[in-house]
Amino acid sequence: MLKIEQSEENRGNNKNIGLFSKLIFLVILIILLFYVFFYLLETHKMPFFIAFLIVLFLFLFLLGFILKNRKKSILSIFPQFRTKITREDQRKKYINQLERRPRPDILQFKYQKPLITKCPNCKMILTNFMKKCPKCNYEL
Template sequence: MKNENKGDYKEKPVRQRGKLVRILILIIYLVFVVFLFYILSIIGINPFITILLLFCMSSIVLGSIFRKTKTKTIYSELYPDKKRNKNQRPPRKLELNIETDSEELVQKKLRNVDLNFRYRKSLINKCENCGMMITGYKKKCPTCGKDFELKEVIKKCKTCGMTIPKSIKKCPICGTRTL
């Protein structure tokens, strides 16, 4: 308890010193403003302009003097000090409990699907008549004029009815072999 009380007593004089320093700076600043107003009025500057000038200058200076010290700057919010925040962070859990029962249940419900299949319609075709390479969206060979039918490129699975490319030997959905 003695250590806690000593800490409390040390904090109060520091706060009072800070208030006294601010009051002294304010008094010195007010004396400076009055002196500056007197000099500007002797020079012959309009008093209204002088008051506006001193008001703007005093708002800047007084704002910086009476600024709250606990507010964080933008830099300190973006890049916090690790030493100060170390005590505030909750302790991390080193070990995580992994439930194997739920994983086994999920694996039993799923079935394996083979995803090694190509496009439904091949992107490049070869004309069987002349051997020219033709893009997949063409319906006719530009050289010999032979028509390409969709049946040559795509076939249907006998069990599930899925349309698959002719080059695939096994249906990716049901897994049956196709001829």
């Protein structure tokens, strides 16, 4: 129980650390982009609109790396795959399948004469309504 509680606390701490680091990177990115914007305006004598578009493109491009979400699997879309089945649950299902026994009424049936037989003399395949083998004239 103690290990489980500690791991849950660590998950919360890891989330906070990840969020804090993303915010720091975002602030640094904004400061650098302001610097690039003013550098483009003063040294290269670019129009305001073009410099703004360049900085906006850089901001959106680099923002994608900072705020990247983890990939979701396709199976997580379907509700039957959302819950993870533990190994014990799978074992219980397997044991339940093994414990099933056939019903007694399934085993009660009558044997019938086979529809296809072989001639005992020449081994030709015959249907059950034939009284004589057409090949060797052996009577069945």
